[in-house]
Amino acid sequence: MIVVVAGATRGTGRGIAVELGAIGATVYCAARSTRSERSEMDRPETIEETAELVTAAGGTGIPVRTDFLRPEQVAELAGRVERDHGRLDVLVNDVWGADHLWEWDTPVWKHDLDKGLRLLRLAIDTHLISARHLFPLLVANEGGLVVEVTDGTRAYNETHYRENVYYDLAKWSVNRLAFAWSTELRPHGGTAVVVTPGFLRSEAMLEHYGVTEDTWREATMQSEHQRAWMVSETPAYIGRGVAALAQDPDQARWSGRSVESGDLADAYGVTDVDGSRPQVWRYMAEVLDKGGDAGWEAYR
Template identity: 35%
Template sequence: MKPLQGKIAVVTGASRGAGRGIAYQLGSAGATVYVTGRSVKGSTTDNRPETIEETADGVTLRGGKGIAIQCDHTRSSDVRKLFERIGREQGRIDILVNSVFGGSERSLPSGDGRHFWERPLEHWEAMMVAGPQAYLLTTRYAVPLMTKHQKGLIVNLTFFIKDQISSNLYYDLAMNAINRMTRGMAKELQEYNVSAIAVCPGWMRTERVIDSGFGPKDGAKETTAYVGRAVLALATDTTVSKFSGETLMVAELAKKYGFTDVDGTQPLPFEG
């Protein structure tokens, strides 16, 4: 029997990138995975080809059950309807992975410079609304499906470089908001036996990164399967509550649990 057989997972932002990689790994362990996002057949973001239907099919092909539901996680009505449906169909959630992010979309205006005062406010809104605010909104509706069963795991995808500002001020604030939010969630959820952990991958070779021409020589050493294996390791650890509230590097988790990336290596954390 697969380790996550019978478990119900939700992976947001799963049309591509880290979300897709995580959904595939949970599916390979036998989970039923609700994959959500805005990109569906005939209507995708940034004119990208990837869709949540493709991700759901990939989950099923790997031995799980993939269910695609279109959802804009910045819209309360969309998120509420998503979890109402899951509540009707499953009655609970075992694993929630927040991995939506709007700050990298090419539709954003470029601005007149790299300083924070030169960046259009749309950058702030994209990173904070389609980032920590979407995480909080999604978790708010998901938690009742965990607390009533006194069990659950929430994973918040994040990014940081120790003792450095990551990328730019807006991005750095968004990621550290997620890290701090995870700690607060963990504290309030402790009495319900629900854990919240922030997981930080390195520079991943996502579809967007590959299409932009970046690869291992540039520092993009990790595949999305690496972060997927990190989440899978946490989801199958019966003592995962010991990490609740922490922000953990994928490379750190690889050492703790002994997994590797698809090429058998254990890439080190991205250092900028």
């Protein structure tokens, strides 16, 4: 299985890349952060580390520095995959890199315009550029899979304003892109789905709350967030779900759908690294949104 993970440096992208490696895939780990050059997010994680984790898991990890706002670099990535293998089986569109650009609870007339527009370019334009240059290789053979990654299912984002117009639009747009891809790929035997993790214990989130993966339950925050945090998940959880989806001979049944990590876990019988099966979006909809005080234990 030949895979490109666009946005493979950390978080969800890294989790998906590693779990695809665990099923033996060759994974091109494409993003901007390398050991010699950091992206504007200025974090320490690198695509070389991700590629090494992919290989250690049983696959073949190949780091390729790629700025997905630079069409010529994405075209070069596509050309390399074509030269090396002549095909692409799975494209994971997880490019983001805009955590530093939005301001929560800030109306559009007070928000920095340049930062907002930069956020949209990183969140949406990158996915369009990726599609333009990698889809030709994907549709060369029937059965290609596109996995778009966002924050929030289509149903959740339809009914919840995500605190900031730029963030809201970015995450809603990725849901729509996956639906568009499902339509365009269908005549070529392709499948497109959009996935969202739940409350993700990413490298940045653990750092933000001053905990590690071993001590994550000790994090303290506002009460509602605290309760949702207890239903949080590691990047491996959604990675395992996507890896199972990639191996599913009937994966076309998912095409056009917007699903959370818990949906994939239920369908394929996978669990998080601790053996649990977190369902944070259900917990928010069924308990927190309704002002309920039901315990979180039943949702992981």
